[in-house]
Amino acid sequence: MVYRFDRQVLAGFLDSASPLDASGVQLLNRDGVVQNIPINQVKLICFVRDWIEGPAWLRNQYAVRPRQQGLWVRVRFSDGELLEATMQNNLAAFDPVALALSPPDVASGVQRVLVPRQALESFEILGVVGSPLKRTAKTSPNQLSIFD
Numbered sequence: 823m824v825y826r827f828d829r830q831v832l833a834g835f836l837d838s839a840s841p842l843d844a845s846g847v848q849l850l851n852r853d854g855v856v857q858n859i860p861i862n863q864v865k866l867i868c869f870v871r872d873w874i875e876g877p878a879w880l881r882n883q884y885a886v887r888p889r890q891q892g893l894w895v896r897v898r899f900s901d902g903e904l905l906e907a908t909m910q911n912n913l914a915a916f917d918p919v920a921l922a923l924s925p926p927d928v929a930s931g932v933q934r935v936l937v938p939r940q941a942l943e944s945f946e947i948l949g950v951v952g953s954p955l956k957r958t959a960k961t962s963p964n965q966l967s968i969f970d
Contacts, residue, residue, distance in 0.1 A: 823868040823932075824849055824859060827901055827941075832857065833873050841867060842920050842936055861919075865899060867936040882906065884926045891952030895923070897937060898944040907935065911950060921945075 824832040824847060834851040841847065846861040883906045888894050892908045899905070907923035909915075915922070921942075923935045 823870055823873070825865045825868065826859070826863050827865050828863070832859070836867070842938060844919055861938050861940055864938050865901070865941050866938075867920075868932045869934040869936070871931045871933065882926065887949070888926065888951055890924060892924075892950075893947055894949040894951055896946045896948055897921070897923070897942055898946075899937075899941055900943045902943075905935075905937075906948070908951065 824834070826832070832849055832851065834849040834857070836842075836847065836849060842861070842864070844861065847859045847864055847867065849857045849859060851857055882904060884894070888908050890908045892911045894906070894908055896904060896906050905923075905925065907925050909921060909923050918939075920939060921937045923937060925932050925935050
């Protein structure tokens, strides 16, 4: 599902190898016609389980701290709309053209969201979930071990 800034929603299939490039998106719609959508018109691309009628999700923010490991982020689109999501905490996964996010309301059928960087007004990291920097409690050297 490709959501455009003019509130038009286009359903179809994208090339999984390169869904979005610097020029735009090539979408094969349900009628079998290839549409070229310029990147400046694309607000976000939703990868869904089934076609969605209406909005992509009902909640655009987490009610509580997310449980999915990664970065908890808030993005503001150029039209003023906000979206909280999680993304990988891996610099190698950053794409120069778009951000891959997991939305807060996965029950709506949206698995992943691809947001072109041109569509963003701001990007804010709210927290790191499941950080590998957390230290486990060390046992005292005087404590006996059961399994020795």
